[in-house]
Amino acid sequence: MEVEGNPIRVQSIVQDGKMGVPPQYVQPPATRAQHNSKKISSSNDYDALTPPVIDLSNANIVIEQLGLACREWGAFHVINHGVPIRLLDDLRSVGRSFFEDCSMDQKLSYSCDANSPASEGYGSRMLVASNDTVLDWRDYFDHHTLPLSRRNPPRWPHFSPNYREVVAEYSDQMKLLAQRLLGLISESLSLPSSCIKEVVGELYQNITISYYPPCPQPELTLGLQAHSDMGAITLLIQDDVGGLEIFKDGEWIFVNPLSDAIFVILADQTEIITNGKYKSSQHRAITNASNARISVATFHDPAKTRKIHPVFKPPKYHEVMYQDYVSSWYTKGPEGKRNIDSLLLN
Numbered sequence: 001m002e003v004e005g006n007p008i009r010v011q012s013i014v015q016d017g018k019m020g021v022p023p024q025y026v027q028p029p030a031t032r033a034q035h036n037s038k039k040i041s042s043s044n045d046y047d048a049l050t051p052p053v054i055d056l057s058n059a060n061i062v063i064e065q066l067g068l069a070c071r072e073w074g075a076f077h078v079i080n081h082g083v084p085i086r087l088l089d090d091l092r093s094v095g096r097s098f099f100e101d102c103s104m105d106q107k108l109s110y111s112c113d114a115n116s117p118a119s120e121g122y123g124s125r126m127l128v129a130s131n132d133t134v135l136d137w138r139d140y141f142d143h144h145t146l147p148l149s150r151r152n153p154p155r156w157p158h159f160s161p162n163y164r165e166v167v168a169e170y171s172d173q174m175k176l177l178a179q180r181l182l183g184l185i186s187e188s189l190s191l192p193s194s195c196i197k198e199v200v201g202e203l204y205q206n207i208t209i210s211y212y213p214p215c216p217q218p219e220l221t222l223g224l225q226a227h228s229d230m231g232a233i234t235l236l237i238q239d240d241v242g243g244l245e246i247f248k249d250g251e252w253i254f255v256n257p258l259s260d261a262i263f264v265i266l267a268d269q270t271e272i273i274t275n276g277k278y279k280s281s282q283h284r285a286i287t288n289a290s291n292a293r294i295s296v297a298t299f300h301d302p303a304k305t306r307k308i309h310p311v312f313k314p315p316k317y318h319e320v321m322y323q324d325y326v327s328s329w330y331t332k333g334p335e336g337k338r339n340i341d342s343l344l345l346n
């Protein structure tokens, strides 16, 4: 969808004051949020229907709790994670400032390459797929942050004075936490702590700040359609607006925003490596009519040429070169399907 050579950003639709949602953003009835979101109706429901919160400072029980959370949820909050809370707040704040304080022209000067999936910069759709894909009610800025050879801060916004420093420091902190979590996840399966890290190899990290403008008809749209993440592990923070949901036991469950916590999402390569003992988490973002929402997802992936395989025998998944997995994901599009099932051995 392009106007005068410029891609449409969701924020500009909202700023134009349109009262309705353009047809490209209207989800088919089956994927609209209100038809299948689980509502928590009593406090008794709460623990069963909310992802666990794991205190990483509690060494005695952390492995056990982590194993349970990975097996039952594939996603969980961590607190006392060692990342300065100030840094989480700073990142949310510089991110919001880019989307809300810069003019559209300034933002568009950072546009990503619309023809190349996952290219760095300012963009507004999740994938380059077939023409009939419904668009997400979301704009984003994707940063290539690790390995250091990919990190090029001059390509990042500089309108907030400390934007680049905050993103770089956040990237380093997320890498440390991702490595620590992959170690603990290995141990929770009685594997050596280095096991999953050794299969994944050098971590390729992207940081995506998503901005979901208020939507005049939230019942018709999704901020981000249902998907699992392609890489190994995703670390996500959000603001207090909320909108992230995860799919569990046939229902969509709202993830409470906890401002000091980091939300951990197991991604597809971890499912392959653990031979399906831990499944990647399907998730999506819903929209709302009144408040713009920010989230920051930090993806940790293998190198494109890395071969990913299960570490248990007999293997339930084919070995796959990460590049091939990514290409098939972009070709088919997430569309709520589990692309990873195509790797299952019979």
Ligand SMILES: O=C(O)CCC(=O)C(=O)O
Pocket: 208, 210, 224, 229, 236, 238, 243, 244, 283, 284, 285, 294, 295, 296, 297
């Ligand atoms: O905004 C969110 O909470 C979800 C973001 C997400 O899933 C992604 O960027 O892959």
Ligand SMILES: [Fe+2]
Pocket: 227, 228, 229, 234, 283, 297
């Ligand atoms: Fe995701």
